[in-house]
Amino acid sequence: MNRRQFVVIGSAGAASLFVSKNAAAFAHTATDNPISNPALDRLPLLFGVDYYPDQTPEKLWEEDAAAMAAAGVTNVRIAEFAWALMEPEEGHFDFRWLERAVGILHAHGIAVILGTPSAAPPPWLTQKYPEVLMVNDHGMTLSPGARRFTCPTNATYRRLSVAVATQMAQHFASTPGVIGWQIDNEFTLGDSARCYCRYCREGFEGWLRAKYTSFDAINQAWGTVFWSNTYTDFSQIPVPLPSGAPPNPGLALDYNRYQSDANASFLQDQLTVLRKLCPSHFVTTNNVGGLIDHLNLRDLYRNLDFVASDNYPGFFAIYEADASPTPPPEALAATVAFSHDFMRSAKDGEPFLIMEEQTGKSGQPYFSPQPHPGQLRLWSYQAVAHGAMGINYFRWDTADFGAEEYWHGLLRHDRSRSPGFDEVQQTIRELKSLGPEALHARYNADLALCFDVDSWWALNIQPGQPHLKYPTEMLTWYGVMGASHAGIDLVDATSDLSRYKVLCAPVMYIVTAQQADRIRAFVKGGGTFIAGFRLGVKDEHSRIVDTPLPGLLRDVMGAELLDYQPIYTEKQSVQFSGELTGPDADCRIWADILTPRGADVLATYTGGDHSGKAAITVNHYGQGKAIYIGAHLEAPDLARVLLTLMAMSGVTPLKLPTGVEWTTRTAGGRSWTYLLNHTSTAQSAEISGNYRDAFDSSALTSPVSLEPYGVRVLVSAG
Numbered sequence: 001m002n003r004r005q006f007v008v009i010g011s012a013g014a015a016s017l018f019v020s021k022n023a024a025a026f027a028h029t030a031t032d033n034p035i036s037n038p039a040l041d042r043l044p045l046l047f048g049v050d051y052y053p054d055q056t057p058e059k060l061w062e063e064d065a066a067a068m069a070a071a072g073v074t075n076v077r078i079a080e081f082a083w084a085l086m087e088p089e090e091g092h093f094d095f096r097w098l099e100r101a102v103g104i105l106h107a108h109g110i111a112v113i114l115g116t117p118s119a120a121p122p123p124w125l126t127q128k129y130p131e132v133l134m135v136n137d138h139g140m141t142l143s144p145g146a147r148r149f150t151c152p153t154n155a156t157y158r159r160l161s162v163a164v165a166t167q168m169a170q171h172f173a174s175t176p177g178v179i180g181w182q183i184d185n186e187f188t189l190g191d192s193a194r195c196y197c198r199y200c201r202e203g204f205e206g207w208l209r210a211k212y213t214s215f216d217a218i219n220q221a222w223g224t225v226f227w228s229n230t231y232t233d234f235s236q237i238p239v240p241l242p243s244g245a246p247p248n249p250g251l252a253l254d255y256n257r258y259q260s261d262a263n264a265s266f267l268q269d270q271l272t273v274l275r276k277l278c279p280s281h282f283v284t285t286n287n288v289g290g291l292i293d294h295l296n297l298r299d300l301y302r303n304l305d306f307v308a309s310d311n312y313p314g315f316f317a318i319y320e321a322d323a324s325p326t327p328p329p330e331a332l333a334a335t336v337a338f339s340h341d342f343m344r345s346a347k348d349g350e351p352f353l354i355m356e357e358q359t360g361k362s363g364q365p366y367f368s369p370q371p372h373p374g375q376l377r378l379w380s381y382q383a384v385a386h387g388a389m390g391i392n393y394f395r396w397d398t399a400d401f402g403a404e405e406y407w408h409g410l411l412r413h414d415r416s417r418s419p420g421f422d423e424v425q426q427t428i429r430e431l432k433s434l435g436p437e438a439l440h441a442r443y444n445a446d447l448a449l450c451f452d453v454d455s456w457w458a459l460n461i462q463p464g465q466p467h468l469k470y471p472t473e474m475l476t477w478y479g480v481m482g483a484s485h486a487g488i489d490l491v492d493a494t495s496d497l498s499r500y501k502v503l504c505a506p507v508m509y510i511v512t513a514q515q516a517d518r519i520r521a522f523v524k525g526g527g528t529f530i531a532g533f534r535l536g537v538k539d540e541h542s543r544i545v546d547t548p549l550p551g552l553l554r555d556v557m558g559a560e561l562l563d564y565q566p567i568y569t570e571k572q573s574v575q576f577s578g579e580l581t582g583p584d585a586d587c588r589i590w591a592d593i594l595t596p597r598g599a600d601v602l603a604t605y606t607g608g609d610h611s612g613k614a615a616i617t618v619n620h621y622g623q624g625k626a627i628y629i630g631a632h633l634e635a636p637d638l639a640r641v642l643l644t645l646m647a648m649s650g651v652t653p654l655k656l657p658t659g660v661e662w663t664t665r666t667a668g669g670r671s672w673t674y675l676l677n678h679t680s681t682a683q684s685a686e687i688s689g690n691y692r693d694a695f696d697s698s699a700l701t702s703p704v705s706l707e708p709y710g711v712r713v714l715v716s717a718g
């Protein structure tokens, strides 16, 4: 794990998930939308560990395998960083050690997920082929010696990566115990997000030729007449390395897309080999979910069997401690929940596997906080509550050397059991007992949050106001929406949205014609669309639209922008009316000044040059409505506004104590509801409906008690 740039979250302290103040009956709609993925049907239960026989004396392998089996471990993931041992010199492969390790594990009933090793090439490779090294966004060639320092487009690196994957696949295609593959490791987590080397420039040229019919089309799309950037040949188009000023926004956005495609293509090379040689094995790759802007994970996972996610809540805790010395527990819970929802949504709601789950203090170079008793179990259940079908715990033992020597596993440095060992063992036993139907059930979501990498990338390139950050806005809106406990999918608004009651879209900076059509159809059909400021400013080429804002969605919103205002020192406030009547709110960072064109006004600005002008409007369109929140509101004010608007659309918050989470998964007419207490004190939750306890089958009556960091699983009693 290289975590120096683990996440770019801004302040997550504003997230207010699970803070529900509105008492109301809970009437959740069970969306029994069955999952059809044959690869999932073939899967065994997966509750395993990440194991490193390459870092462990062979005399301990037998002992380790026996201890894993005794702990209930079903599988391991191994070998993803063992290239130097598998190919000690070019073209000479040695899998004997790995074969012995697999054999011992299999003898103890433990299945094996093999990792291909392309995230960390051996020294002989970079010495012989230094051209494979990545060039970062300052034009500096990275040094070898860590990991994720190679170029995704370099033909030599791709050839050598495919070669070792091919040899592995040929060797282990029929080996008893081997069940699947992880390609590479954490494409999202390098210190340098993208490569800018000469091979990538050549690749970018080819990518542009395929996308645009001519360089004239590029000149038109990007507006290269500005600063005399008009290209007269594809070969003149640069990569966006530092120049005398920021790059053309269209070029920079296309380069981000190209680099994302380059990584997906790099993965596809190995996937093609694995599909051909190991047709009975599943194939995936692992990443940290959300909030890291290097890749479009929807593209990366498109051809894989399922999403694999790495979950380290302790890292979010480090960053939140930077924002506040006493972050509320619900802020951490919301950030982790967002990550799970992001990964589940990357493959349209299909169950995902946690490939790495925190088991203790983790870190590089810092330790994350020590999980409290109960938290490891809670975090495992939270993953399952949001759609996980299995969990691999990172890691079995703890290395006493290397960059991850602080990364605690289930065994400590002295190989004694970690403080969390028994808790993880208990969790594995419990989760297995839920069975495959529960673990493959579909997560219920009445709400959707539009999360589109194009808008994210474009806003990063031209933020407009220094404090306007896409991830922060996403987390703030997500936290507020989460207070409804109605379930949230993260969507890019390019497919059918009709399954949702409410679609929220903060800073949907780019709106394509396809997205506008989907949103239009959603509202016409009776949905509620709630947009934030900076809606529809740009087209897919990152050009500002030449119509009044919000561009393609003016008809749906029933409003146009009189002006927009980045706010620095100006005093701007918002006065609410109608259904939103309540205390005035401050407006900071940004204000879209609205002119109704058929919409009703729900709030106006007070103070400043636009006093009396509309700040929030609602437009009745078709069978639904579209609400434009033009003002940037602080989280508590946004919470009041959003929860009121959602209640007006039939999404009524469930009354639960602050810090208690509720999610539901359904399959075949059955449901499993997860009640999770993220606080350090006992809680009790009012429930309505007939439920049984999933583990002892006892009938549950309201209120249901929850221990500190406690978990209850409720099964529908019919």
Ligand SMILES: [Zn+2]
Pocket: 134, 135, 151, 152, 153, 154, 195, 196, 197, 198, 199, 200, 201
């Ligand atoms: Zn490159």
